[in-house]
Amino acid sequence: MITRLKGCPVNRAxxxxxxxxxxxxxxxxxxxIFAHPDVxxxxxxxxxxxSVYEELTARQRRHDAELGFCLWSxxxxxxxxxxxxxxxxxxxxxxxxxxxxxxxxxAREHWGKGYVTAAALETLDRVRAAGPTSVVAVVKAHNxxxxxxxxxxxxxxxxxxxxxxxxxxxHVYRLDL
Numbered sequence: 001m002i003t004r005l006k007g008c009p010v011n012r013a014x015x016x017x018x019x020x021x022x023x024x025x026x027x028x029x030x031x032x033i034f035a036h037p038d039v040x041x042x043x044x045x046x047x048x049x050x051s052v053y054e055e056l057t058a059r060q061r062r063h064d065a066e067l068g069f070c071l072w073s074x075x076x077x078x079x080x081x082x083x084x085x086x087x088x089x090x091x092x093x094x095x096x097x098x099x100x101x102x103x104x105x106x107a108r109e110h111w112g113k114g115y116v117t118a119a120a121l122e123t124l125d126r127v128r129a130a131g132p133t134s135v136v137a138v139v140k141a142h143n144x145x146x147x148x149x150x151x152x153x154x155x156x157x158x159x160x161x162x163x164x165x166x167x168x169x170x171h172v173y174r175l176d177l
Contacts, residue, residue: 014118019072019126021064022084026073027053029081033107042140043105044166063088068130071103074119082110085119087127087135094164095138096172100127102135104149111145117152124153128177135177141169 035047063070071086083106090101102123104116127135139146155173163170
């Protein structure tokens with residue numbers, strides 16, 4: 001399958017993915033597949049407790065019901081949950097406050113196969129249909145893989161800032177829908 005976004009430099013075949021609102025069971029799966037240190041390198045460096053994912057999946061179900069979008073579970077061609085992608089409001093008092101942030105996280109064994117790009121393209125379609133006119137992606141400055149995804153989506157660097165907790169440099173990439 002060739003998937004392209006207008007003005008987006010995606011010219012390779014992307015895998016088929018399906019997005020669904022996360023279930024209670026997905027919290028357990030996310031906890032397991034995101035425990036890999038490579039996955040958590042840009043997310044605090046160590047695995048989160050199961051309760052973090054239980055709260056996160058519950059919040060995403062509320063977002064989907066209220067906003068029409070959320071961080072959806074990504075299912076591969078076999079129907080297995082391999083991560084998440086989607087969008088949610090940026091609710092922190094620093095960074096792009098008030099913006100809609102698109103994001104993704106994928107099990108380590110599925111990196112480099114096009115799953116995130118395919119799922120993010122589907123996310124952009126769904127967010128656009130829900131009404132927002134732009135999205136941002138907040139990416140740590142040294143996260144080359146995620147920066148590459150923003151470029152494949154046609155996003156542009158809009159802001160650089162230092163995160164208040166980790167003191168890491170982060171970039172805000174923007175895309176007008």
